[in-house]
Structures are given as C-alpha cells and as structure tokens.
Amino acid sequence: MTMKRVIDGVHLIPMGNANGYLIEVPDGLTLIDAGFPNREAAVFAAIRALGRTPDQLKHLILTHGHPDHIGSAAAIVRETGARTYLHPFDIPLAKTGGPFRPMTPAPGLLRQVLCRVLYDHNERLMPVAIDEPLIDGKTLPIAGGIDVIHVPGHCAGQVALLWRSGRMLFAADVFMNVTGLGDPLGFEDLKEGRESQSKLADLSFDAVGFGHGKTITHDAMTRLRRWVGK
Ligand SMILES: [Zn+2]
Ligand SMILES: [Zn+2]
Numbered sequence: 348m349t350m351k352r353v354i355d356g357v358h359l360i361p362m363g364n365a366n367g368y369l370i371e372v373p374d375g376l377t378l379i380d381a382g383f384p385n386r387e388a389a390v391f392a393a394i395r396a397l398g399r400t401p402d403q404l405k406h407l408i409l410t411h412g413h414p415d416h417i418g419s420a421a422a423i424v425r426e427t428g429a430r431t432y433l434h435p436f437d438i439p440l441a442k443t444g445g446p447f448r449p450m451t452p453a454p455g456l457l458r459q460v461l462c463r464v465l466y467d468h469n470e471r472l473m474p475v476a477i478d479e480p481l482i483d484g485k486t487l488p489i490a491g492g493i494d495v496i497h498v499p500g501h502c503a504g505q506v507a508l509l510w511r512s513g514r515m516l517f518a519a520d521v522f523m524n525v526t527g528l529g530d531p532l533g534f535e536d537l538k539e540g541r542e543s544q545s546k547l548a549d550l551s552f553d554a555v556g557f558g559h560g561k562t563i564t565h566d567a568m569t570r571l572r573r574w575v576g577k
Contacts, residue, residue, distance in 0.1 A: 350393040353562050354554050356490075356513055360393045362386040364465075365415040368517060368556050369393055370510065372490045375405040378429065379508060379517050380558065384418035384472055391426065401427045406489050408481070410519035411505035412437030414447065414470045416558060421473040432487070434497065435480045437504025444474035448503070450533030462532040481506050498547060500540025501531045507547055516552040516567070524560030528574050531559075548575045 351359045353368070360367040362382020367390060370377040376399060378390060391401050404427040409417050412433060420441065424431060433441055440447055446469050452462035481487075483497035483506070494509040501520045508517040520531040521543050534540040548571040555567040563570055 350389075350396055353556060354513055354515055354564060357510075357515055357554075357556070358393060358397070359556065359562060360389050362389055362419065363415070364559065365418075366556060366558055366560075366562075369397075370490050370513075371397060371399075376403050377406040377408060377489055377493075378404055378423070379408050379556075380410055380416045380519075381407060381420035381423055382418055383415050385422075387419040387422040387426065390419070390423055404429045406487075407431050408487070408489075408493070408508060409433040409437075409441070409477075410508065410517065410558065411502040412440035412447070413502055413520070414445070414467075414472055415465075416519075417441050417475060418472055421475040424475060430478045431475060432479045432481050433477045434504035434506050435482075436499075437502065438477045438480065440504075441475045441477050444472040445470050448535055450501070450535055451537070452533045453530035453537075455530070457526065458530060458532050466532060496546065496550070498543035500534055500536050500538075500543045503535055505543075507543075509550060509552060513554070514552050515554040515556065516547065516550060517556050518547055518558075518571075520558040521547055522557055522571070522574070524557045524563065526560075528563075528570060544571075544575050545577075548572045548577055 407429040491512040
C-alpha cells in the first residue's frame, strides 16, 4: 500500500496497520503519528512522491505514546530533523522507549482478542526525545493552526488534533474504523474514553482520520455524533 490523498493537503501513509497523516502546506510538511517500528521508509517515499525532500518534514506530532504511533519516530527524526510533539503524560514513554501502560480490552469479542494479540505493553522501542509538550486547548502555529484536544481514556496522554483550515479531525485511537466505526482495541480508563468520544463528537469538522482503519471524508461529524448517541 502506498500513500493516499484524503482531502486537499492531507495524505494517508499506511505504516503497518496504523495510519500516519502527512499535512502538506507550501511552507513545509507535518506528519501526524509515526506508525509501528521499521516503517520510516514509507514516510520518506511519500515525501519524495510529493516532489519534496525528507528535510522538508518540519514537525512530527505524536497523538499518543503507544508503540504503533511512535514506533518509527526515532528513525524519522534522525533522517529529517523534524521537531517532535507529545502530551506530557506520554513523554516518559517516548523517552524510555517502553515499557508501556497496560490496557483493558474494549467491550466485544473481536476487541478482547485483538487487544491481547496486538498490544504488548512490554514492547521496547528506540527512544525518541520530545521537543515540545502538547497542551490541551493550545493551537499549534503549524499549517495555519492545529488545535490540541486532550482525549484520555485509551491512553492517558492521548490528544486529538483539529486542522481547522482543512476542517479535518485527527481522532487518533479515541475511535477505530476497521470493521466500521467503533471503539479502539482497549482502554486504560473506559469512563474517560467515553467522555473523550463525546467531546470529539461536539467539534465541528467535515473529515475525520483515525489511527486505525478508514478515514471518513463526508459527513464525518454526523456519523460520530450518531455513534455516540447525540
Ligand atoms: Zn493506541
Ligand atoms: Zn493505535
């Protein structure tokens, strides 16, 4: 699988059953999430396919500190020099490269099984330094403004990102859209996870991208609201 256009200015990069999103604006490139380990080549190929060079990747924003989202971060930074961003609660995970915090599988048989198979909190990664903490309510001065929304539950340091000029929400693992819109594989705190799902459904956007599964490019806000029961 190769890079796929999502909306104007946003490309999806498959990084091993996890999604990276490349935001392209004239003054540079921003990557949201760094996939599983050893997936950095997919990012460099995507950048070159856009007629750019890896040193034009200026920002690497990590939605949370799980191994399938920060796995290739160290390798990407080494090649590009990109500035890194992560919520303070998860910065120790990136700094040490693991171990990670345990999760309880989300309700339902499929997630009970997949969470145990796919998530290993004892995994070890190459550590990556974080340049800037992601603070709830702040707007990053990147690509015309990216809002940071703290959405714990699946992971204590998880954030969602709202790129207002593209009207696209990056929902990370607050939801997953693998066999239809639904819960992520697991939660550290189910109650917080439900609150975060509700919080995202209250935002205004047209498109939504997830850490796993298909993006929704039309009526995304309506679909999220319906799923949470609004
Ligand atoms: Zn996760
Ligand atoms: Zn994930």
